[in-house]
Amino acid sequence: MTAYPKMTREELQKEYAAVSQKFQKLKEQGLKLNMARGKPGKIQLDMVSDIFDVFKTPEDYVSDGVDCRNYGELSGLPAAKRLFAEILGCKPEQVFVGGNASLQLMYDTISKAVTHGMLHSEKPWGKEEHIKWLCPAPGYDRHFKVTESFGFELVTIPMTADGPDMDAVEQAIKDSSVKGMWNVPKYSNPQGIVYSDETIRRIASMKPAAPDFMLMWDNAYCIHELEGNFLPFKDILSECAKYGNADMVFEYASTSKVTLPGAGISCMACSEANMAYLTKLMGIQIISYDKVNQQRHVLYLKDRAHTLELMKRHAGVLGPKFRAVTDTLDREIAPLEIGSWTHPKGGYFVSFDGMTGTAKRTLALCKEAGVTMTGAGATFPYGVDPNDSNIRIAPSLPPVEELTSAVAVFCVCAKMAAIEKLLEK
Amino acid sequence: MTAYPKMTREELQKEYAAVSQKFQKLKEQGLKLNMARGKPGKIQLDMVSDIFDVFKTPEDYVSDGVDCRNYGELSGLPAAKRLFAEILGCKPEQVFVGGNASLQLMYDTISKAVTHGMLHSEKPWGKEEHIKWLCPAPGYDRHFKVTESFGFELVTIPMTADGPDMDAVEQAIKDSSVKGMWNVPKYSNPQGIVYSDETIRRIASMKPAAPDFMLMWDNAYCIHELEGNFLPFKDILSECAKYGNADMVFEYASTSKVTLPGAGISCMACSEANMAYLTKLMGIQIISYDKVNQQRHVLYLKDRAHTLELMKRHAGVLGPKFRAVTDTLDREIAPLEIGSWTHPKGGYFVSFDGMTGTAKRTLALCKEAGVTMTGAGATFPYGVDPNDSNIRIAPSLPPVEELTSAVAVFCVCAKMAAIEKLLEK
DSSP, X not given: OOOGGGSOHHXXXXXXXXXXXXXXXXXXXXXXXXXXXXXXXXXXXXXXXXXXXXXXXXXXGEETTEETTSSOOTTOXXXXXXXXXXXXXXXXXXXXXXSSOHHHHHHHHHHHHHHTOOTTOSSOGGGSSXXXXXXXXSOOHHHHHHHHXXXXXXXXXXXXXXXXXXXXXXHHTTSTTEEEEEEOOSSOTTTXXXXXXXXXXXXXXXXXXXXXXXXXEEOTTTTOBSSSSOOOOOOHHHHHHHTTOGGGEEEEEESTTTSOTTTSOEEEEOOHHHHHHHHHHHHHHOSOSOHHHHHHHHHHHOSHHHHHHHHHHHHHHHHHHHHHHHHHHHHHTXXXXXXXXXXXXXXXXXXXXXXXXXXXXXXXXXXXXXXXXXXXXXXXXXXXXXXSOEEEEOOSSSOXXXXXXXXXXXXXXXXXXXXXXXXXX | OOOGGGSOHHHHHHHHHHHHHHHHHHHHTTOOEEESSOOOOHHHXXXXXXXXXXXXXXXXXXXXXXXXTSXXXXXXXXXXXXXXHHHHTSOGGGEEEOSSOHHHHHHHHHHHHHHTOOTTOSSOGGGSSXXXXXXXXXXXXXXXXXXXXXXXXXXXXXXXXXXXXXXXXXXXXXXXXXXXXXXXXXXXXXXXXXXXXHHHHHHHTOOXXXXXXXXXXXXXXXXXXXXXXXXXXXXXXXXXXXXXXXXXXXXXXXXXXXXXXXXXXXXXEOOHHHHHHHHHHHHHHOSOSOHHHHXXXXXXXXXXXXXXXXXXXXXXXXXXXXXXHHHHHHHHTGGGTSEEEOOOSBSSOEEEEESTTOHHHHHHXXXXXXXXXXXXXXXXXXXXXXXXXXXXXXXXXXXXXXXXHXXXXXXXXXXXXXXXXXXXX
């Protein structure tokens, strides 16, 4: 197959007719497929639903002498702290165990910066004139929305193969109104990029002008390999402490894609000083998060090694789905030279970059053919992709057969959008 | 026994010697008793722990076609909304189902008023010069702490036997900086007062100067009778709507004292317009609260009638504890004319009013004798009881035998403090 950019107008028109015909046929099938969000599939849910059977005896409700069924223990069950600390490589006393959503812990931390200020703030951020926030992009739309919602100005930082462009970051943080930065350091959303050691060193040793700069470290996919062995990662808390930045970092993780999405447990890890400051504020908001669910997870996941075994089983389900996507793209799209995509080793997404100005059109066509995808632009601040080229593919939810159909539709749509763009010239 | 205020100095001194001797003996027992917080006792926890066995078949994870184990349904499972709506007497579409803590939903609603403003706000409250908040007192310390934490000025409203002093409320809300009011309308914390129909009518028909006045209606004890039959209550949402105040009210409830404290589910009920506004903001913070726990509660509690049956069983445990407290006070303290207390028909507290200037001293003595109580002043804004007389007694946690000891200690301490005060004169 000739690459599209090398085709003559006539060849392109002919190809367009052929691809359009395929599109019509797919459309007539009345498909209803979804590759929009990083939702685990039913097989994964069923695989872990024995978590509901862990309470066998009355003693199972007691953990370190605490009856997990009653009020108390604001920062979480000690055993749940130990479990997260072992996974993240930090200390148990640096862990606050939350509810079913790490997003909520992230939102609440930033919300408290706005209403009360952080440990090293001069005043609540709500009293500041203007606040800017660094957003490595492509990135996670829900992160961007949180900071947008509080009226912060979102500053795009380009992603590189090693993580955020650190030259751009180091330049940006000279501005004292730059108060924080989003990060998904391992298997970034959507590209699956793993921050390099050098990137992490430069981040941990940053000297932001803002004394209350918040390094938001969403370690959402810290043990979420799709294939191969577990890839170790650095404990960002001790890395930051090494450079005198102990209070700069807030790390988050959850079991949303370990046990159950929306019914797992989450955590925030931070310095002891931040923990003392924040637990005082959090004690106004809640008596404690659900410790029964924390205990359920402690009994079910046991420890890091046992949790990693479970993650291998998730990989066994997810790996083939991801390969179905990337294999099809490699076969159908690569020869046409109209896009590039990631081959992630972990995480929940494949990031596709089509020709400039084709993402929206591709997704509009997908929708027409019954395939729902994450909205174009979602991976950029304010939902605007300056190149209109990035598309986030989420292969986790559909069963493999459905996924194969969905990717086939996607390829046809990407082809049509590319030819239309080339014919515009 | 002569009433203390009628005793001569000599009689008082003799009595003090006798009471002090009892105190010393109690102290020597090295007691460790707790009547500090409204924690359910272990019998109550054990009584409902079969809630963990409700998932029998894979179909149990599916509710109205929604797999409760996956992401989605921001405002909660429809069946959980129906359950709360039936209990509260409102419509399911007026219900947002939260996590394990209604306190968190209350905090978050007010937090959003500060950071974003409410539906009828001119601007976020964080941009307002000064905000005042009405606090019927004695009241719930955690309520007061929430509004204090955001820097609002707390305005004390006296409680009457019918609820808040509505003359004082109607005067206060003429000030447009008065933005809201706390309420526990049924079995108020700590007095167990049930708002009268007339109080509720006056509240629902208020015309506050602030267009975004928030009537915080914490229906924490709406089905929490200690004895006798369920006492019906008015649906505050339709009451407010009747007077054109549909968007003024935010109602909260939870199963913290129906199933498990800290592991139950909670809800917020409000007008459809508020629901639309708030779910947009809450969708930034969380994808949904734990729907598995919502489904667990739907399967376990079934409906209002079945839930009320369970509440009768709780009353069977709690009733004797409350009677142990009030019977002892009636017998030991009443003849002395040094205090008065409530005989609540529901809720979780007995409110004790000692002689002016004796509450702190009484509690200091209790502490010395190994009995932990809610701090003096806690039931008033800023933790300051102007009369230093109110003490909140929480009889729910200790087993009856321990409770009997604890109340005996309390009576001795109240007597000592009263005599000391009388001898000061």
